[in-house]
Amino acid sequence: MLHNTKCECGHQNPVGTVLCESCGKPLDDEFGTAPLEMRYDGIARRSQRENPALIDRVWRFFSSVKVAIILIFLTLCASIMGTIYPQENTFLNVDPSVYYEATYGFSGKLYYLLGLSDTYGSWWYKLLLIMIGSSLIICSLDRVLPLYRALSKQQIRKHMSFLVRQRVVYQGQLPATGITAVSFIDGLVPLLKKRGYRVHSDGTALLAEKHRFSRWGPYINHIGLIIFLLAVLMRGLPGWSMDQYTGFLEGVPTQIENTPYYLENEKFTVEYYTEEELPEEFRGQGRAVPKLFQTKAILYECTADCSSDKPDLKQVHQQNIEVNKPLKYKDLLAYQFDFRQTIQIRAVNVSLTDKMSNQTYGPFELNTITPDETYVEGPYVLTLKDYYPEFALNDKGVPFTNSKSPLAPAFIFVIQGPGLAEDGEVFIYFPRDVDKQRFSQDKLNAGIVDKIDIGVGSMQDVSISRFTSYLNIRTDRALPYIFFGGIIFMIGVIMGIYWQHRRIWIRIDDENEITIGAHTSKNWFGIRKELSVILGKAGIVVEPKQLENGVKQA
Amino acid sequence: MSLNKRYKRWVQVTILIAIFIVGGFTLADNLFSDDSIPKEGSKAPEFSLPGLDDQQYQLSNYKGKIVVANFWGTYCPPCVSEMPLIQNYYEKYKDKNVQFLAINENDPLVSIKAFIRQYKLTLPVVLDKDVVRREYGVMNYPTTVFINENGKIEMIYEGEMDEPFLSSTLADMTSN
Numbered sequence: 001m002l003h004n005t006k007c008e009c010g011h012q013n014p015v016g017t018v019l020c021e022s023c024g025k026p027l028d029d030e031f032g033t034a035p036l037e038m039r040y041d042g043i044a045r046r047s048q049r050e051n052p053a054l055i056d057r058v059w060r061f062f063s064s065v066k067v068a069i070i071l072i073f074l075t076l077c078a079s080i081m082g083t084i085y086p087q088e089n090t091f092l093n094v095d096p097s098v099y100y101e102a103t104y105g106f107s108g109k110l111y112y113l114l115g116l117s118d119t120y121g122s123w124w125y126k127l128l129l130i131m132i133g134s135s136l137i138i139c140s141l142d143r144v145l146p147l148y149r150a151l152s153k154q155q156i157r158k159h160m161s162f163l164v165r166q167r168v169v170y171q172g173q174l175p176a177t178g179i180t181a182v183s184f185i186d187g188l189v190p191l192l193k194k195r196g197y198r199v200h201s202d203g204t205a206l207l208a209e210k211h212r213f214s215r216w217g218p219y220i221n222h223i224g225l226i227i228f229l230l231a232v233l234m235r236g237l238p239g240w241s242m243d244q245y246t247g248f249l250e251g252v253p254t255q256i257e258n259t260p261y262y263l264e265n266e267k268f269t270v271e272y273y274t275e276e277e278l279p280e281e282f283r284g285q286g287r288a289v290p291k292l293f294q295t296k297a298i299l300y301e302c303t304a305d306c307s308s309d310k311p312d313l314k315q316v317h318q319q320n321i322e323v324n325k326p327l328k329y330k331d332l333l334a335y336q337f338d339f340r341q342t343i344q345i346r347a348v349n350v351s352l353t354d355k356m357s358n359q360t361y362g363p364f365e366l367n368t369i370t371p372d373e374t375y376v377e378g379p380y381v382l383t384l385k386d387y388y389p390e391f392a393l394n395d396k397g398v399p400f401t402n403s404k405s406p407l408a409p410a411f412i413f414v415i416q417g418p419g420l421a422e423d424g425e426v427f428i429y430f431p432r433d434v435d436k437q438r439f440s441q442d443k444l445n446a447g448i449v450d451k452i453d454i455g456v457g458s459m460q461d462v463s464i465s466r467f468t469s470y471l472n473i474r475t476d477r478a479l480p481y482i483f484f485g486g487i488i489f490m491i492g493v494i495m496g497i498y499w500q501h502r503r504i505w506i507r508i509d510d511e512n513e514i515t516i517g518a519h520t521s522k523n524w525f526g527i528r529k530e531l532s533v534i535l536g537k538a539g540i541v542v543e544p545k546q547l548e549n550g551v552k553q554a
Numbered sequence: 555m556s557l558n559k560r561y562k563r564w565v566q567v568t569i570l571i572a573i574f575i576v577g578g579f580t581l582a583d584n585l586f587s588d589d590s591i592p593k594e595g596s597k598a599p600e601f602s603l604p605g606l607d608d609q610q611y612q613l614s615n616y617k618g619k620i621v622v623a624n625f626w627g628t629y630c631p632p633c634v635s636e637m638p639l640i641q642n643y644y645e646k647y648k649d650k651n652v653q654f655l656a657i658n659e660n661d662p663l664v665s666i667k668a669f670i671r672q673y674k675l676t677l678p679v680v681l682d683k684d685v686v687r688r689e690y691g692v693m694n695y696p697t698t699v700f701i702n703e704n705g706k707i708e709m710i711y712e713g714e715m716d717e718p719f720l721s722s723t724l725a726d727m728t729s730n
Contacts, residue, residue, distance in 0.1 A: 055566060056566075095693055123581055123584045134573045137573070230576070257685065371662055388665065389665075401628055401629045403629050404629040
């Protein structure tokens with residue numbers, strides 16, 4: 001199909017043009033009277049071309065606002081679905097294929113099978129984001145470039161039907177006899193300029209325009225969104241994003257997986273509101289309302305022997321972590337997430353006493369998580385032959401450990417030294433008094449117990465880990481770009497919303513007949529009022545309301 | 555006009571290619587970077603762990619061999635009770651192209667050494683700190699992963715193995 005797209009003013013318009021790019025004459029509906037659709041100034045979008053090739057069809061698909069709205073709607077629905085049940089990445093040690101069904105029943109199973117348990121990391125969610133991004137870019141380009149072209153070469157004298165079919169219209173005669181068309185126009189120029197308009201005139205016609213830049217607002221906000229989306233996608237690059245949950249036992253530097261960093265929870269504090277501090281309705285119910293979760297954290301960087309039991313650590317940062325006050329170091333963020341009471345002995349500072357001479361050696365540290373193998377104290381050499389974090393005896397009387405947590409630690413030493421057998425003698429040491437009694441340490445150590453004793457001086461020598469603090473460790477290198485995109489977005493929104501692109505066209509025909517058309521991107525009341533004031537100063541009295549197209553002029 | 559048109563086409567093609575590359579990369583990364591838990595039939599994730607003998611044990615070095623990786627700890631009673639059986643089969647299959655690896659999780663060195671002495675173990679014990687365990691999605695101990703000659707997971711067995719099971723599984727795998 002071949003359209004004749006040449007306007008009567010001689011301008012060759014692209015296929016799809018609604019209003020002649022040059023004179024503004026309506027091309028489709030030449031004889032109508034309804035106000036014109038001024039969107040994009042009636043220009044043809046880029047994708048509107050004859051004989052589209054495949055690439056044009058793809059382009060046209062993404063340039064459609066309808067498609068964009070559908071995509072945004074789908075993404076919105078998907079995002080909502082993702083909030084129904086907790087997402088997989090919020091669990092520490094859970095097999096999602098079992099968890100959802102076990103916790104939520106059939107709907108949970110369905111949720112997992114549909115892939116909604118990892119909505120935001122799924123390929124189809126990312127595909128939706130990519131398609132929205134494509135749509136943003138293509139929609140914008142398809143409109144902004146022709147619009148820019150159309151606005152940068154506007155004709156001053158517009159077609160009569162373009163003017164009278166604006167939403168703000170005035171038609172009348174020159175205010176006083178004797179005034180010429182040219183001098184009337186000249187008189188208007190300073191009035192319009194005073195109001196901030198840029199004025200172009202060619203004798204008997206005039207174009208006044210202001211705040212054209214507000215038209216670029218939507219496109220700038222789209223650029224912001226595209227930066228935002230790209231930044232979100234960049235999180236997929238290796239090292240750009242990390243989001244994991246790790247437990248940190250008090251006093252034990254623990255490696256943050258896949259990083260050279262170790263974090264030590266030096267002290268965890270949980271404080272509850274006292275009864276007096278609680279609001280009326282909470283009192284007397286025995287409710288524990290937490291006031292503070294705090295992890296006193298020290299961050300170390302591993303310099304050598306990483307991933308061994310004894311890495312070389314260098315302190316790089318120290319900070320108290322509280323809810324919503326994460327630890328920040330370079331790209332690393334550590335948020336307070338959870339805690340658990342895990343009372344256990346972390347280390348004991350023991351001394352060895354030679355009961356014959358009453359000499360005491362030490363103190364030396366026995367670590368309950370990674371104990372050393374040998375200890376040399378004075379003339380004595382202690383070799384740790386075995387160690388049970390939670391000592392127990394099975395039905396055959398064979399010792400074993402119930403768990404890997406040092407809840408009932410037992411150290412089995414072979415001690416060599418003065419007064420002892422040459423190969424050494426076995427000494428079993430239970431740091432906890434309860435265990436000493438329960439497993440009758442003195443009986444087990446019969447023989448050696450008269451010569452040697454191992455013990456702590458006071459509770460000062462026992463280090464106890466009372467809490468495990470769970471932290472959410474994050475890295476988000478994309479965050480500054482996300483903020484940057486957000487700022488650009490806001491600038492675009494403000495440009496487009498706060499300012500209005502206003503244009504006033506005036507032409508005088510037959511030396512007497514004034515026709516005025518005006519257009520604004522929004523706030524029609526404002527432009528009518530402004531035009532009425534300007535015309536009033538030029539000697540034409542007209543109420544703002546009368547300027548509205550279709551309202552009879554007095 | 556024709557120059558203008560060619561320019562437009564150039565812009566379109568560039569933008570579509572850029573979208574295709576960025577989108578393709580993101581999706582491919584999402585689809586193929588398989589950080590999900592390996593299942594029977596999937597490729598066994600590579601690992602390299604230090605042994606108690608200070609050697610490094612790397613899975614890919616055993617290509618062409620059957621690997622039996624047993625995740626265990628001295629704190630896990632069924633692990634302890636199946637260990638003599640594993641040791642027994644380690645001896646039996648030592649020269650039959652089967653590599654046993656006892657992957658210990660988080661035990662203190664002292665405890666492992668004492669355990670090895672107590673049970674007279676000679677099979678290679680390697681030390682893991684939840685890294686390989688998480689990669690393999692092991693939730694319970696003991697878990698034994700049977701990896702075939704091509705590096706694919708043939709079977710994942712949770713819980714204590716008994717002799718008939720271990721014997722028939724190894725017989726099946728070695729006869730193929």
